[in-house]
Amino acid sequence: MPERMPVVRYLVLGERPHLVAQRCAACGALFLDRRNACARCGADEFDEHALATTGALRSFTIVHRSAPGVDTPYISAVVDLDGGGIVKSTLVGLPVEPGALSPRLRVRLVTFSAGVDDRGTEAIGFRFEPGEEVAA
Numbered sequence: 001m002p003e004r005m006p007v008v009r010y011l012v013l014g015e016r017p018h019l020v021a022q023r024c025a026a027c028g029a030l031f032l033d034r035r036n037a038c039a040r041c042g043a044d045e046f047d048e049h050a051l052a053t054t055g056a057l058r059s060f061t062i063v064h065r066s067a068p069g070v071d072t073p074y075i076s077a078v079v080d081l082d083g084g085g086i087v088k089s090t091l092v093g094l095p096v097e098p099g100a101l102s103p104r105l106r107v108r109l110v111t112f113s114a115g116v117d118d119r120g121t122e123a124i125g126f127r128f129e130p131g132e133e134v135a136a
Contacts, residue, residue: 021049075096
């Protein structure tokens with residue numbers, strides 16, 4: 001079986017891929033990736049905290065210009081994760097037009113192959129797609 005590697009340190013692969021935040025031991029603030037100190041309270045002790053794989057669209061922009069090799073247009077989104085945490089990612093699975101998006105749209109994390117290197121190692125990225133409807 002070829003090796004798989006996440007493109008970011010805070011993506012955990014396996015049967016149930018998810019993101020892991022660094023949680024400040026003093027105030028509970030959540031941060032993706034490594035921190036030297038908490039931006040909220042200045043404390044320097046953290047523990048790992050698994051984040052939910054579902055959430056709601058907080059905001060978005062449709063990107064029309066990008067680096068060479070990156071298809072446009074695409075939806076760049078900010079997602080409020082259920083249970084806490086905020087993440088910026090790409091949103092897929094919808095027409096790339098403002099009318100297809102609505103505030104608080106329910107989304108879920110999905111992984112994808114970002115490419116394979118010369119040794120056969122597959123890089124795995126994450127993005128979000130529409131998820132279950134908001135309960136009334």
